[in-house]
Amino acid sequence: MVEAPPPTLRLDIDREALAHNWRKLDRLSGAARAGAAVKADCYGLGVENCVPALFEAGCRDFFVAHWSEVAPLLPMIPAEQIAVLHGPLTLEEASYARQAGVRPVIDSLRQAKLWTESGGGPCHLMVDTGINRLGISVSEVPEPAVQSLEVEVLLSHLACADEDSPMNARQLADFRAIASSIDHTALSLANSAGIALGSDFHFDLTRPGLSLYGGVPREELADHIRQVAYPKAVIIQTRNVKAGEVVGYNATFTAPSEMRIGVLSLGYADGILRAWRGASFRHGDLALPILGKVSMDMIVIDLSNAPELGEGDWVELPYHLPDAARQTSVSQYELLTVLGQRFERSA
């Protein structure tokens, strides 16, 4: 076997910052404990880099969306700490949940019946209080198929927690009313932004995702949350262009004077979208502006102010999520999950 050379783009994961963010969110959750949304491969950062660190920090409640996301977690954490948000669509999925020992989140009357008819057992229950995605509706709570479930965590999900919307208080009131009409062992309403809405929203368990990974959905969290993911790339070529020469597709950049430029080994195929046009990479305190359009596998930067940088050197894309979202108009969630598989993720 020939060993492949190391990749020329990296996503460095700061596990210490991740653990810090979970502990912070756990503390900000007051009397409630914080869980962790680890769906979509920990929002793109890699379950193997994140889940053990979250477990070590003290997290015991993990949420994924798909059944396919269970298997990679089973070697890392106890099965009963894993909840599958999309619930069982088929008998096969219900039987998988039971055999693996993970908790399905029951999201409809149909899922409630399927779960019970296939053998029942402990589950979580999602009630829809207004987002109209997944969850049984409030009017279905009295149904025998729902009342007979063995509900551990009764959940609902906020639609507008990152805004000061009257919807938050409405959903809170509806959730409280439902809580008294079905047996359960714990209640859970808040995502990352919901934690910042105050103790009324905390109940027994919070479910942060974005803020674990460095996202700041509400200003109240800004001082508490640290950056976790750092995209970096190698300069694979440098060249000199004369005044009047152009750079990249459609020749959108024209050199105003002679300049030294560098070609980086990443592009929109790696999730560095064209929305980054006009932004800058960084080396220490030096800003290295992006020139022209982002290509699929390459980005060109201005090295005029960085004569010491050359081929083989690493530069970093500033990825402080709230700033990056303002810069690109791409949401903080998308900025994380869009990062591609050519990045070597390491903690």
Ligand SMILES: *Cc1c(COP(=O)(O)O)cnc(C)c1O
């Ligand atoms: C993704 C998700 C979360 C986490 O939300 P963030 O906004 O990332 O904190 C919590 N609960 C449910 C049901 C989710 O789908």
